[in-house]
Amino acid sequence: MSATSASTHIQHLPVSRIRRNPNNPRKGRNAERYEHFKQSVMAQGILQPILVRPIEGDPEHDFEIVAGETRWQAATDCAIDLIPALVRAMSDEEARIAAAVENIQRADMTPIEEANAAAELLRQTGNDHDEVMRLLGWSRTKLNARILLTHASEAVAQALVAGQIKLGHAELLCPLGHADQDMVVAKIVEQGMSIAEARERLLKLTRRLDQARFDTGGCTGCVHNSSAYADLFDTSVGNGQCQNVTCWSAKVAAHLEQCLVEAKAEHGVVYRSDELPADGYQTIVTDGAKGVGHEQAAACRSCASYGAVVSARNGEEGKVTGRYCFNPTCHGEMVAAYQAAVNAAAQAAPAPATPSHGAAPAAAAGAPAGQPAKGPSKPRTLRTPLRKVAHKAQVQLAHRFMVSHAAYGYAQAISSVVQDIGKDVAPGLTDKILKAAGVPERPAMAKARVAWIADLARLDEAKLLALLAKLSALALCRTVAQDDFDHSEAAMLAAEVIGRNSLDPLDVFVVDAEYLNLLTKDELLAECAAAGFDSAYEAAHGKGAFKKMVGASKVKELVQTLLAPLEGFSWQGHLPAFLKPAAPKGADAAPSSQSEAA
Secondary structure, three states: OOOOOEOOOOEEEEHHHEEOOOOOOOOOOOHHHHHHHHHHHHHHOOOOOEEEEEOOOOOOOOEEEEEOHHHHHHHHHOOOOEEEEEEEOOOHHHHHHHHHHHHHOOOOOOHHHHHHHHHHHHHHOOOOHHHHHHHHOOOHHHHHHHHHHOOOOHHHHHHHHOOOOOHHHHHHHOOOOHHHHHHHHHHHHHHOOOHHHHHHHHHOOOEEHHHOOOOOHHHOOOOOEHHHHOOOOOOOHHHOEEOOHHHHHHHHHHHHHHHHHHHHHHOOEEEEHHHOOOOOOEEOEOOOOOEOOHHHHHHHOOEOOEEEEEOOOOOOOOOEEEEEEOOHHHHHHHHHHHHHHHHHHHHHOOOOOOOOOOOOOHHHHOOOOOOOOOOOOOOOOEOHHHHHHHHHHHHHHHHHHHHHOHHHHHHHHHHHHHHHHHOOOOOOHHHHHHHHOOOOOOOOOHHHHHHHHHHHOOOOHHHOOOOOHHHHHHHHHOOOHHHOOOOOHHHHHHHHHHHHHOOOHHHOOOOOHHHHOOOOHHHHHHHHHHHOHHHHHHHHHOOOHHHHHHHOOOHHHHHHHHHOOEOOEOOOOOOOHHHOOOOOOOOOOOOOHHHHHO
16 A cells, blocks of 8 residues: 555555554553543544554555554454554654654643653754744743653652652652652652642751852851851861751852853853753763764764753752763764774774785774774764854855856856746746756755756856856855754755865865854864864973863963964864865866856
């Protein structure tokens, strides 16, 4: 059986030709409610269609459930042959997101199930909180509350599901460590504490000043500092207790805010730990079973999903930990790719042998010792400031070329005319004219369309419109909306022109203060290593000088040092990795002298 790729009407499909979704976020169902539902199905049939997607390579099934597995199971149990369904072509990721959204929006999910499903959605969307809120129709408050539940210990989660505690109890306990959660929840259940009673008891706990993460200079002499009563109680100054939890909480909150501000100046992306699901991010390492390789680890530093976490956990407030990837799906792919490269390199390695006289070691031609040879690594998605730099350089480079090569101008003009006039003329007329000229239809999708334009530019100029090179080149100067530097037509056309004609980004890009001030400290260090600045600095100032200078410098100070004159070093000729041209797809034919003159 076949189906259209995007059916919008209800079809009745054989139940036996539909298979379960192996990634269904719903792991169980209420037995009593399911029995009542089956009785309803026996009486009335399946009233609400399920959502399925076409599949290939399975001789026993034509479709896979995206949403509606309970309805499908009831139809199977009730021996119903056909089931109403909407058929929609979806990728694995789209199907997982749709299934998670559909299940969360059902009324009978427990808060813990909602928390786990929300965490899965965050994983699928690369921790895009705004997108998850949009998909679920949730407020920021509700999403944050469910994320907090993913930090619950097993004992707290079980007590909540069993009805021994309420949601408010769990939210009070989740900021604590798991050992403390287990101890406190046992007391709450044992003594039958209400939420208000549990909150009051937790608030009355004193705090040790010697363990405070904030500056306690103002706490000396405070009437709420138990050390003020050292003459009455056997309490040392070092172990003074703060007995004003309201003041303590305010100081912690202010400290966290300050830590976030400072961390954002040093790292590209920063989250508080309680804004992320448990295990919702991964440490980027170079080697071992979870390694991604040195080259990929360096490339990840400029990714929009790379950054640091500021801890909000009790006793660790404000602690900053970096080198995290907030896109677990991408991280898993990079780990798998690197491990595959390691295994392939190990299998292909020849038996040890004494090299012939004058022969270079095998490792010299490829990656560093112990590293498998692999293609160039790049971040999955560049940070927005760096994407802006890349977009600007691409557009400048492609614009310069298009202005001086009339054929590209003519091709862009044809595309614009077809788009603008095609809406106001008889259907198919523009396509008929193109066909008569031996030109295929103008594609609807942008990615295919820019290749079509580039192909047009290879035709004889006599077949193309004249004198429109400069006007057509204005297509590259459109304002990019919402920082969409990667998917705008102007950006993709610029990249196509640059790639096909091997244009050199060094013609328009220079390393200057405007560029360097966009970088995080990690990115600056990566640029120093790639350009050889660190080695030149060591040569000029002595061994260890670069590391010492970096440790003592904030980002702005480091930028000033990098731009100061340094003997034996120049940034001239250096290109960031994200601006280096990709492998050529097949260069365009050499331009004619007439085009060069234009």
